[in-house]
Amino acid sequence: MRLLHRLILPVFVVLLAFGIQPVLAHGYIVRAIPEDRTTLEHPPARLQYWFSESLEPRFSSIILRDQTGAALAEGSVDAENPALISLQVPPDLPDGAYIVDLRPAFASDGHVVAETRVFFVGQEVGGVAGSRSGYEVIPLEVLWRTLLLASILLAFGTAVLYAYVLLPAWGNPLYRAGLLPPRVMNRLNLIFGVALAVAVVGNIIAILQQSMSFFSTGLSEVLTQGLWQVVRIGSRFGDVWTARMILLALAGALFALSIQWREERPATVRAFWSANVWVGALLVGAFSVTSHAAGSLMLPWLAVFVDWTHTLAVGIWVGGLAALVLVLPMALRPYRGEARRQALLIVLQRFSRLITYAVALAVATGIYSALNWVYQPSDLTQTSWGGALLVKVVLVAGVLLLGLVHHVAANPDQFERWSARMGQAMHWLLTLRLETALVLAVLISVAYLSASAVPEPVFLTENVSAPTASAVVEDLSVRVTLSPGGPGVNTFDVVVEQAGQAVDVPVRMQVVNPARDWRSPWQDVPQAGTGLYVTSSANIDREGRWLTLLDIGEPGESVQRAAFAWEITQAAAIPTSVDPGPLNWLALVGVLAALGWAVYPSAYRLYKWLDWSPVSVAIGASAIVATAFLIGFAIVMVGQGEAVYDATINPPPAIVNSVLPDSASLSVGRDLFAADCAGWDLQSSLVRSLIDRLPRTRDEELFAMTRDGWRDLPPCSGDLSEAQRWNLVNFIRTLT
Numbered sequence: 001m002r003l004l005h006r007l008i009l010p011v012f013v014v015l016l017a018f019g020i021q022p023v024l025a026h027g028y029i030v031r032a033i034p035e036d037r038t039t040l041e042h043p044p045a046r047l048q049y050w051f052s053e054s055l056e057p058r059f060s061s062i063i064l065r066d067q068t069g070a071a072l073a074e075g076s077v078d079a080e081n082p083a084l085i086s087l088q089v090p091p092d093l094p095d096g097a098y099i100v101d102l103r104p105a106f107a108s109d110g111h112v113v114a115e116t117r118v119f120f121v122g123q124e125v126g127g128v129a130g131s132r133s134g135y136e137v138i139p140l141e142v143l144w145r146t147l148l149l150a151s152i153l154l155a156f157g158t159a160v161l162y163a164y165v166l167l168p169a170w171g172n173p174l175y176r177a178g179l180l181p182p183r184v185m186n187r188l189n190l191i192f193g194v195a196l197a198v199a200v201v202g203n204i205i206a207i208l209q210q211s212m213s214f215f216s217t218g219l220s221e222v223l224t225q226g227l228w229q230v231v232r233i234g235s236r237f238g239d240v241w242t243a244r245m246i247l248l249a250l251a252g253a254l255f256a257l258s259i260q261w262r263e264e265r266p267a268t269v270r271a272f273w274s275a276n277v278w279v280g281a282l283l284v285g286a287f288s289v290t291s292h293a294a295g296s297l298m299l300p301w302l303a304v305f306v307d308w309t310h311t312l313a314v315g316i317w318v319g320g321l322a323a324l325v326l327v328l329p330m331a332l333r334p335y336r337g338e339a340r341r342q343a344l345l346i347v348l349q350r351f352s353r354l355i356t357y358a359v360a361l362a363v364a365t366g367i368y369s370a371l372n373w374v375y376q377p378s379d380l381t382q383t384s385w386g387g388a389l390l391v392k393v394v395l396v397a398g399v400l401l402l403g404l405v406h407h408v409a410a411n412p413d414q415f416e417r418w419s420a421r422m423g424q425a426m427h428w429l430l431t432l433r434l435e436t437a438l439v440l441a442v443l444i445s446v447a448y449l450s451a452s453a454v455p456e457p458v459f460l461t462e463n464v465s466a467p468t469a470s471a472v473v474e475d476l477s478v479r480v481t482l483s484p485g486g487p488g489v490n491t492f493d494v495v496v497e498q499a500g501q502a503v504d505v506p507v508r509m510q511v512v513n514p515a516r517d518w519r520s521p522w523q524d525v526p527q528a529g530t531g532l533y534v535t536s537s538a539n540i541d542r543e544g545r546w547l548t549l550l551d552i553g554e555p556g557e558s559v560q561r562a563a564f565a566w567e568i569t570q571a572a573a574i575p576t577s578v579d580p581g582p583l584n585w586l587a588l589v590g591v592l593a594a595l596g597w598a599v600y601p602s603a604y605r606l607y608k609w610l611d612w613s614p615v616s617v618a619i620g621a622s623a624i625v626a627t628a629f630l631i632g633f634a635i636v637m638v639g640q641g642e643a644v645y646d647a648t649i650n651p652p653p654a655i656v657n658s659v660l661p662d663s664a665s666l667s668v669g670r671d672l673f674a675a676d677c678a679g680w681d682l683q684s685s686l687v688r689s690l691i692d693r694l695p696r697t698r699d700e701e702l703f704a705m706t707r708d709g710w711r712d713l714p715p716c717s718g719d720l721s722e723a724q725r726w727n728l729v730n731f732i733r734t735l736t
Helices: 002-018 139-170 182-215 219-224 227-234 236-260 267-289 300-331 337-371 384-410 416-425 428-451 582-609 614-649 663-676 685-692 699-708 722-735
Strands: 029-033 038-040 046-051 061-066 071-077 084-088 096-103 114-121 131-133 468-473 476-483 490-498 507-513 527-529 532-537 544-552 560-568
Touching (some): 046 061, 046 476, 046 490, 061 084, 139 182, 139 267, 139 337, 182 227, 182 236, 182 267, 219 227, 227 236, 267 300, 300 582, 337 384, 384 428, 468 560, 476 544, 490 507, 490 544, 507 532, 560 663, 663 722, 699 722
Antiparallel strands (some): 046 084, 061 071, 061 096, 071 084, 096 114, 114 131, 468 476, 490 532, 507 544, 527 532, 544 560
């Protein structure tokens, strides 16, 4: 047994060092424009890369280089979409190969990676390829994660052990300071104090390593140039780090007061230790905020809550076990024989009951969390994250087996046959130490998992080209790229050229959904470079046929119209979430069942405490039913109100404009207006009134006006076809 105890950690370290291969990514690219190794006929207006998680704007970069490595342009994280990094391409790029240096820093866990991608203009060039680096697990990160996680779990577990195990089992009012013998309190103080000190050290190493990673520099530069301060105040990792340091300071203050006042105010010792249970729970929660769970595409808030619950359960189980192993030798020192055994059994029975709930929660939440990232069997066998997860499962199985042995031996009344055999064959302190060693190995595997990358879901990273369209309007050539091209926020890149040369002219844009007879207000498209105009819009909010209208030129002068039709599909949208599958829902049911089982004793005590007389039950049930009804009724009414409001403001048109309002349509409409709408004097007050209300007038109403007239305006004469009337409608809209 002692030999196994000594060998388990070295063997585990060897497994981590040599048995697990480097991972492929942390966060990952879900859409790229252009795709890697794409050959383009024309240079792109912009480079855009969407990631699965938000990025740290200060520490993420993108650089465009030519094939010699010379930098041509730099970009940054989009101000409105933190998961998008983009770069404006210089005009008139010659044919050749171009390299894109990407260095994203992910906000959820602080991981920084580097990747180069290649695209070609004209024709593909041989000998140019992309590369990836920075995706391997960093040993220093594993170190600080292990130190920080182990120390905080130990501090939390020690506080829980005191409040919910030792105090009920051994508490005695004769010991005024903490209600436990001084030797036990002194050992608890030592464990908690050392754990806090190690946590502070681990947190300091964390900010230093993260600064080295963000700035891609050494420790001396981080310290001498104060780069860690930049990370502390300018990143999500720094925000969580500061919060963790404040909580550690609070826990330290409560701990110091419990020691300082143990003589003067001994009654406060118990209160301070109980308060540190809740401070420890918040410290544990800080891990979830910067864990992989924060970047989950599947119900992220639920993923963070489940991860927090998982870590709390592990803290009670692992931290409590380690604290118990360290406390027992000192606590049991005065006892011998049967007295020693009885004192040990009292504690183990209470601890065993508590751990049973914690283990159930840890297993259920662990399964749910793992299924958040496992999309196919190969994710477990072909990635280092999956390999580390399997190692962790094996180690946890060993801990569970030893825990089961201890549970059976500690409850002889329930397991009389097996308890007697185990009690004779086992050495309590030795097997508890072995279980603690396995637990430490589990913590190392957890730190490795946190520092590793989750598997990339292949179905989210499939290539989808951004819609691109071009048109020639008189002497102008107009090219528009819609990125990403699905429902949601889209970027419009407009390139305007004349005789092959970029031109600078005002450009205005309107987005139209013909099926709903809806149009956005006209908006100016800002110029991003010579001949390049870029804007973003969330107007395209559903699938179907959409139009983009561009008016090019000075308003009031010669304005030229370019119109583009798009078939919008959900397949082109940037995936921002993943729907749970049957296994995920089943795992969630397991989590809820474990939570219900864990809180059942407290809920039962609450049940016994409540007044269950018929009058009280009737009043309480009526209040609950009425509240639920009112809330449900309000939700339904709000939903119906929004639907009714939308249907009232923008009902589906009875007739849909089927003619694209491009320059050809406007030219036909202009001629028809002059020939067949002679009664529509543009200088009359009635026509001016109609022009003023054009922005809020629907196409089907204008169609009816040309056919039936409006107020004192006569209908447009002539035997006009439906298409001709739509050309008239398109022209009338330009009168504004």
